[in-house]
Amino acid sequence: KNEVEQSPQNLTAQEGEFITINCSYSVGISALHWLQQHPGGGIVSLFMLSSGKKKHGRLIATINIQEKHSSLHITASHPRDSAVYICAVSHGGSQGNLIFGKGTKLSVKP
Amino acid sequence: DTGVSQDPRHKITKRGQNVTFRCDPISEHNRLYWYRQTLGQGPEFLTYFQNEAQLEKSRLLSDRFSAERPKGSFSTLEIQRTEQGDSAMYLCASSLVPSNMGYTFGSGTRLTVV
Numbered sequence: 001k002n003e004v005e006q007s008p009q010n011l012t013a014q015e016g017e018f019i020t021i022n023c024s025y026s027v028g029i030s031a032l033h034w035l036q037q038h039p040g041g042g043i044v045s046l047f048m049l050s051s052g053k054k055k056h057g058r059l060i061a062t063i064n065i066q067e068k069h070s071s072l073h074i075t076a077s078h079p080r081d082s083a084v085y086i087c088a089v090s091h092g093g094s095q096g097n098l099i100f101g102k103g104t105k106l107s108v109k110p
Numbered sequence: 111d112t113g114v115s116q117d118p119r120h121k122i123t124k125r126g127q128n129v130t131f132r133c134d135p136i137s138e139h140n141r142l143y144w145y146r147q148t149l150g151q152g153p154e155f156l157t158y159f160q161n162e163a164q165l166e167k168s169r170l171l172s173d174r175f176s177a178e179r180p181k182g183s184f185s186t187l188e189i190q191r192t193e194q195g196d197s198a199m200y201l202c203a204s205s206l207v208p209s210n211m212g213y214t215f216g217s218g219t220r221l222t223v224v
Contacts, residue, residue, distance in 0.1 A: 004152075033212055040217070043153075043201065048212035086152055097166065098143070098213070100152030 003027050006087050006101035013108050019074040021104045023087030026068065033098065034061050034072045035086040043086070046072070077108045114216035116202050122222045123192055130188045131219045135204030142185050143213070144177055145201040146170065153201055159185060160207075192223045 004025045013019050034046040047054050047061040054061050063070040074081055087101040115134040123129050135142045141160050145153035157167045161182035179185040202216040
């Protein structure tokens, strides 16, 4: 079992829909990261959080430390949101190591 | 600052050749990380530096791989005697610790070994 699990693996939505991507982890963490990767490889950091909730534009990230679970929500989705969304955790036992999930491929249809 | 830069963007090499990639982090960042990503998978940690010191290496980093950050600024990742299994996207990231800021990633170097 991977230390960071994401669901779903693939997600297709219609423009305007509310989207939720889930991430569960099994290790002690100091922080959880949500990343966005477009075709071609570039990764953009969306959020880094260790508790509670953060919001940036149409994106909302929440984390429940007790349940070792985080969600990324996209409101009013748009085709330009189509990308791979990756959850990664800063592992408490390794100061430099990010442990990544396999990613959720999101496709938003117009 | 233009973010994290990686060079080259793409590299095609013949099996057995040596390749070297370069990463220029954000200048204020003291940590620099290398990751490898294969198709359909999340990135995997290879190694990281704090300033010029290489603090951690993954078991993935075989003897054919070496990374340096000689002056605590840019870093190089060299792969000797490349194998087809080395074909992947090599990602560099940097961060400032301690801080509340996250990681900044480069666009990656895509290596194809033929």
